[in-house]
Amino acid sequence: MNSDEPSLQSDSWNAEGWRRPPDAYWRSLQLFNGYRTAAALVLLMAVAFWGDTLQFGSRDMRLFMIGAASYAAFALAMFAIIHTREHFTWQLAIQVGGDIGFVVLLMYASGGLSSGLGLLLLTSLAAAGLVSRGQLTLFFAAIATIAVLLEHTYEILRFSEGGAQYAQVGLLSIAYFATAWLAHTLARRSLASEQLAAQREIDLANMAQVNQLVIQDMEHGVIVVDGEGIVRQVNTAAERMIGGLRGGGVVALKDRAPALHARVEQWLRDQQGRETPDAFDLGANLRARLVPVAPRRGAGAVIFLEDLARIKAEARQLKLAALGRLTANIAHEIRNPLGAISHAAELLQEEPEVSAGAQRLTTIIRDNTRRLDRMVNNVQTLNRGERAKRERFLLAPYLRAFVEQFVATEKLAANVIELHLETDPHVMFDRDHLNQVLWNLCQNALRHSHRGPGSIRLLVGRAGRGNAVRLEVVDDGPGLPPESRSKVFEPFFTTSPGGTGLGLYLAREICEANGAMLEYVESPGGARFAVTCAAG
Template sequence: MVARLHALTAESRETFWRSLQTLNGTRVVIAVVLLVYLSFDARGLRVSGQFIYAEVCLVYLLLAAVFALLTVYARRRFLLQLLAQIACDLAIISLLYLAAGGVRSGLAILYLFPLAGMAILAPLLLALFSASLVALFMLGESAWQIVTDGDTTMLLAGLSGAAFLAVVVVVNRMAAKLIGQEELAVRRGVEIGVQQAVNRLVMSHMSDGIVVLGVDGQVLAGNPAAQQMLGLVGQDLNFRLASAPALEPLAQAFDEWHADATQHTAFVTIKPYMDPALQGVTAAWSARRDLAAHLKARFAAVDTSGLGVERSVIFLQDVTGIENQAQELKLASMGRLTASIAHEVRNPLSAIGHATSLLSEDLATPVQQRLLRIVGDNVARVNRMVEDILQLSRKVQPHSEPLALDGFLAELVAEFEETHALAPEVVRLGGAARVMVRFDALHLREVVLNLLNNAVRYASGAAGSIRLFVVHDRVRRVELHVQDDGPGISSEVRSHLFEPFYTTSSKGTGLGLYLARELCLNNEAMLDYEYRFDSDAQPDGSRKSSGRFVITFARAAAKPGPQPSI
């Protein structure tokens, strides 16, 4: 056992002083009990006419009070104070022991109090020395009784001394073990505190967001980067993900990961401006109210086996800047492509268009005229696409006049079904009544046709397998959803979906979705691929989340008509 306090930690030294205070409190109680006992035995025990029982108890009580004050106001030289107090205890108890008549008085039990304190607070050698002195004193007193009175109490005194030595050894070993455990706990506490400080520093300076969740999606903690990405700066983080409308995509991804732990990564789009509770939280979000945060979310379960709790961590990475950077890196090649299109494509298109006009003068049958009209229409469409690409490179301002979506979409769907020879009701249109938006009609035509061409490629072809419907978000912005019943886009493809020249089809150019998004941005709108809950409930009452392309227009209609829920 460590004898000197300076070899221990501050917490262990404080424990030793508290134990000494407890010892002093116990000493006061013993002195009071002895005085109470005296009140029932008024004989005034004496030895040789010198030591009076009551006076000894009063002196003991006074010394106990002095020792108690010293341990509170003079915390210096711990071992010296302890030895002085134990020596006083042994002297007083020995006087009372002699005054009461020796071992037969039963006062020998009082020796356990100072000896146990010595065994707890002092080294084993000092504790054994004190117990040996007590045993020798008791044996000497018994020997004197044999000589003077012939009283045979030697055996009882020897057994008591042996018991005292055994108690000292056991108590000292137990105290040493407890002190060692406390030292270990203190060191572990310091290590944990340092580790927590390092973790807080790392989390506060990480550019990636970290969100700690409970088993039910309860947000428990998040670093500043996560709060910035999710628009939660200055907000209380004690809430459930599903309770925040703006964080619904992240809550859906978390639930899907819980259902299938193999899906560790998901790409979500967060729109903090959609949640009225988050309006005006930070200048960063108020400056980009028309934009959304495209986040890569990676889920991981914390190993808390045996602790009775479950924790999950979401690592968030804002891929918006990465996507923009990737697109900027490819804009140089896009510039070369547009120059090539201007010189190599427009001239052949002009020749094809001129030849079509000449043929129309010589071919008069309805079938021939219809074929020539199809050729002419597609030449005009390709020429318009070339113009759009050139506009993207020159950032030409589009003619975004007010456009009625109901008539525009109905005409577009009818033309699309006829062109692709689709069965009736394959493309289902809804929710577009009396909705006005500001978007260049030709640009919107190219965007929607591009999305419908993608949908018809993967849809089943059944009635309603392709859905085209208009809804309003929580801030009354108009959204056009294009959805099919085919397989959703994987997270790997989603991360590159709107990059130029990226395609998963051997026949594609990888420009369709990129041009569609750029056309939307030119019209102050936004195109994105999102996962949302379907409005139709499943047989078990739940709703299935599915992917869809969402066009968010710059302005919402003043008086929206009936619409399906998001």
């Protein structure tokens, strides 16, 4: 540690590389110098108005007046030096040295120790210890003691006075050291408290920053409002749920979410918490929970917003995942006996003496085993979760080849499926996966359509700002009933007597694996399903 300047972690550095004390040190030094100026002026006025009744200047009035005036001028000059904000410790040492020199001079001019002016140094030593945070305080006390002893010794040698007052000088010196030690101790404790407070301030700032990061990353929305309904803090999730809460300046909750503000205001007024609940619903898909920021409610509240739609979707995904594991295990267990039943039915049909009724029954057995086999295949495909091998290809020739293959397999007329291309884009998709999705959608459309010319239409166009491709499959059937539209992508939900209920669910999972989206689009007439994928 450099002895010329205070060493503090919060200090800055000047051009010469020395530590620069903080502003609080310089303000304390200015106050100390203000006391010095006031003391010098008071001594001058005391002599001017009550000089005859006081001991001040009793030995040499002219010397006392010169000394007091010089002391005041010295104090005023120090204000200008303090303003430079350079070399704090040297400035403090010069000021305290000036106090000791001028006070001892005034003591001599006033008759020595009996004038009582030596007590002024007690205040100077105490102030110096507090201003310097305990540095050099005992050194200043030693200098003051030596100066007073020398002044008294000079009086004895020059004026042949007795040495009886040495005891008083000794007591005054003890008072100097006691005051200096007390100031040193108090300053050290004060410095330790300041450092602890500064560290606590840093810790609180770090904690506030961590809390801010945690709040911003929370899935639930968080809004902090004060007792006046002003938004103090909001995270990204809350902004997404409500919007407009991060506008510039003061944002009032009532201007952005009047319904929520009404409930919060009612909750804040209910100090006992007997009339208003802490949690309530806001519409169909939003739930709010209120927590007070202080022991009393009126100080403000933290509002936690829960997206019920997301919670329901997560619960649904967990349920579907558990259901998928269960059905996969069941499918694996029933595959072997299912194969045996199908094989036995085929053998019965080959018997020469099987009656027509038996033939009809074996046909029912064969058809239903095939249906169960398709269901098992779908379940196992879903459970495997094969990764998509996306590639870039032109969509138009791919769709033409698909239409030819589909109409040939289903033995349809060539004009049953119409292809409408607004553009000829490249897409990024797994070819086999896209074939599976389109086959499923076209089979569903064929099942509900009139099977006439143009009963199924494949529409291709741009989506969004042109960076996505939209492929729609539209039929001319009756469409989906309104009560079935929200369940159409759930597993095992079907409106067809022979369906497995896994086709559309599996198609949507395949689309999501390819970074695409499959959705049902409400439209007049038949059903319309849209696949939106990335353009290549």
